[in-house]
Amino acid sequence: MAARRRWPRDPRRERFWRGVLRRQAASGSTVRDFCAAENLPESAFYFWRREIQRRNQERSARARPPRSRRTRHTPSRSVGKTARTQPQPSVFVPVEIAPLPSGPNHSARLEVVLPCGAKLQVPCGFDRGTLASVVDVLEGRPC
DSSP, rough: OOEEEEEEEOOOHHHHHHHHHHHHHOSSOOOHHHHHTTTOOHHHHHHHHHHHHHHHHHHHHHHHHHHHTTTOOOTTTTTOOOOOOOOOOOOOOOOOOOOOOOBBTTTOOOEEOOOOOOEEEEETOOOOOOOOOOHHHHHHSSS
8 A cells, every 4th residue: 555645734724724623613504504604615624624633633642651561451350251441542632712601691611512513511510420421422423
């Protein structure tokens, strides 16, 4: 298989497309409608979405400390069948901090926007386990 040709990275272009992806996720519209409104080719949008996901994964892999060679997982004795647990890799998800509206009608909350475009508004004092379960379900869903 031939090696993939690597063009020099243009940080301005990457910044532009990261902004486009954020605006599309925040818009709530479909990719097709968003691209038509912004006069962008859908193929370029999908290419850059994949490319930026790849770059984010590359960046998080470089930031992770090397794994210890002594990671041995033993099966649980309490389980009838032998089951090995696999370590779950941590995943880097870029986040953007944005001010939320304030006033008598707005309680303090956190808005989480997943890479697939799904948005969660989480009130103060949320249960971390429940939030983690909801995020797992949303990430497993094709977006």
